[in-house]
Amino acid sequence: MSAMSKGATTREAILDKALALASTGGLDGLSIGELAREVGLSKSGLFAHFGSKEDLQIAILRTAVARFIAEVVSPALRKPRGEPRVRALFESWVVWEQATFLPGGCPFLAVSCELDDRPGPVRDFLVQSQRDWLDTIATAVRIAIGEGHFAKDVDPEQFAYELYSLILAYHQFRRLLRDPRTDERCRLAFEQLLERSRSVA
Amino acid sequence: MSAMSKGATTREAILDKALALASTGGLDGLSIGELAREVGLSKSGLFAHFGSKEDLQIAILRTAVARFIAEVVSPALRKPRGEPRVRALFESWVVWEQATFLPGGCPFLAVSCELDDRPGPVRDFLVQSQRDWLDTIATAVRIAIGEGHFAKDVDPEQFAYELYSLILAYHQFRRLLRDPRTDERCRLAFEQLLERSRSVA
DNA sequence: CAGTTGACAGCACGATCGTGCTATTCTCCC
DNA sequence: GGGAGAATAGCACGATCGTGCTGTCAACTG
Numbered sequence: 001m002s003a004m005s006k007g008a009t010t011r012e013a014i015l016d017k018a019l020a021l022a023s024t025g026g027l028d029g030l031s032i033g034e035l036a037r038e039v040g041l042s043k044s045g046l047f048a049h050f051g052s053k054e055d056l057q058i059a060i061l062r063t064a065v066a067r068f069i070a071e072v073v074s075p076a077l078r079k080p081r082g083e084p085r086v087r088a089l090f091e092s093w094v095v096w097e098q099a100t101f102l103p104g105g106c107p108f109l110a111v112s113c114e115l116d117d118r119p120g121p122v123r124d125f126l127v128q129s130q131r132d133w134l135d136t137i138a139t140a141v142r143i144a145i146g147e148g149h150f151a152k153d154v155d156p157e158q159f160a161y162e163l164y165s166l167i168l169a170y171h172q173f174r175r176l177l178r179d180p181r182t183d184e185r186c187r188l189a190f191e192q193l194l195e196r197s198r199s200v201a
Numbered sequence: 202m203s204a205m206s207k208g209a210t211t212r213e214a215i216l217d218k219a220l221a222l223a224s225t226g227g228l229d230g231l232s233i234g235e236l237a238r239e240v241g242l243s244k245s246g247l248f249a250h251f252g253s254k255e256d257l258q259i260a261i262l263r264t265a266v267a268r269f270i271a272e273v274v275s276p277a278l279r280k281p282r283g284e285p286r287v288r289a290l291f292e293s294w295v296v297w298e299q300a301t302f303l304p305g306g307c308p309f310l311a312v313s314c315e316l317d318d319r320p321g322p323v324r325d326f327l328v329q330s331q332r333d334w335l336d337t338i339a340t341a342v343r344i345a346i347g348e349g350h351f352a353k354d355v356d357p358e359q360f361a362y363e364l365y366s367l368i369l370a371y372h373q374f375r376r377l378l379r380d381p382r383t384d385e386r387c388r389l390a391f392e393q394l395l396e397r398s399r400s401v402a
Numbered sequence: 403c404a405g406t407t408g409a410c411a412g413c414a415c416g417a418t419c420g421t422g423c424t425a426t427t428c429t430c431c432c
Numbered sequence: 433g434g435g436a437g438a439a440t441a442g443c444a445c446g447a448t449c450g451t452g453c454t455g456t457c458a459a460c461t462g
Contacts, residue, residue, distance in 0.1 A: 006429060007439060024318040029229065032420065045440040053420060104318050113314045116376040117225040117305050127378060161386045165370030169362055172369060175317040177328060185362045196397070207459065208409060233450065246410040254450060
């Protein structure tokens with residue numbers, strides 16, 4: 001049996017379903033009523049777990065961050081320092097986009113467009129999480145430079161920008177355009193990014 | 202005086218405001234009531250111009266496409282064939298992202314996330330417009346290869362993928378992350394994309 | 403200038419939204 | 433096992449949603 005109390009268990013079940021729904025329909029598209037029906041709770045029963053819809057939205061993002069760290073960041077950090085770790089970040093990121101519990105793909109990207117012009121704590125949380133993630137990438141690149149895998153004149157933030165851009169396109173081409181060659185396109189671009197970042201041996 | 206009838210005039214005024222609102226809040230976030238208030242019409246008076254909300258959404262996208270062609274595609278097609286034209290496409294695209302009549306940035310990108318998992322004619326229209334645009338880019342690249350500006354082994358579709366990805370990141374870094382160095386990051390990446398596409402002189 | 407067509411407002415509808423309050427039921431601890 | 437407290441349901445609220453119908457006033461046409 002679980003070590004969690006009843007409340008914590010259902011709360012987790014709610015957030016699990018909510019994250020899946022938010023990955024497809026966004027944070028605004030997700031309504032309390034629909035979510036309650038989906039989880040098998042009454043609207044008020046579900047609502048009692050969160051003070052407001054805004055709190056629910058932040059809780060969803062918090063759940064997403066925890067999952068992202070568990071699925072993408074942590075595994076990559078167990079890889080050897082340098083290029084292998086950078087590559088692992090990329091690979092796990094691509095897998096993350098296809099996670100079964102995220103039918104709509106990366107939830108951060110899915111909600112970016114609806115939050116980018118709406119100030120408030122939800123937006124703030126998302127921005128912070130993405131900045132942290134970019135920092136993680138840049139740090140991994142810096143380490144790769146230190147290890148001698150990448151050239152010394154590689155700009156870690158620029159590398160992070162371009163890597164991030166490739167995943168954005170991956171999301172767009174796969175989900176919206178349904179381009180069957182998305183995977184190879186993205187991988188090829190990444191290999192070329194690596195290629196021109198490597199130090200001359 | 203304008204050659205348009207009364208109905209066409211207000212319809213255009215509606216779509217103008219609607220496009221601006223949709224660029225920030227998306228197509229679903231935009232409500233008929235809010236739009237009517239903004240334009241100074243009654244809800245039903247505005248609604249009479251479009252049979253349904255879905256029709257309105259398609260009309261908005263149609264307006265966006267017309268603007269995009271007028272502001273981005275056509276000017277670039279007047280530039281000399283080859284690399285100058287490719288560069289013009291990029292430059293106009295960046296300017297488009299900052300157009301004053303688009304307070305939320307590129308409307309296509311703004312609505313991509315909410316439409317990518319919602320089948321229907323609105324989504325179909327958006328997908329088609331983006332495919333057309335990618336084709337336009339690829340064609341310009343093919344011409345640049347023919348002119349000898351780009352190497353013969355450059356893949357036009359791959360080029361389009363990477364160029365598209367840079368603009369996606371431009372949108373994300375500027376609008377969500379508010380990174381002040383977005384412009385230089387994007388331009389640097391584009392120059393490097395050009396650099397490695399050029400034929401050896 | 404008169405008449406017809408079209409643009410728009412007013413109003414109402416059912417549905418759904420987020421959010422409270424009040425019971426009732428269940429869970430956990432002693 | 434019984435009692436305290438958490439978990440959930442029931443119900444209601446005002447607001448807003450998209451969408452129709454009906455009337456009225458303006459605009460264009462002959």
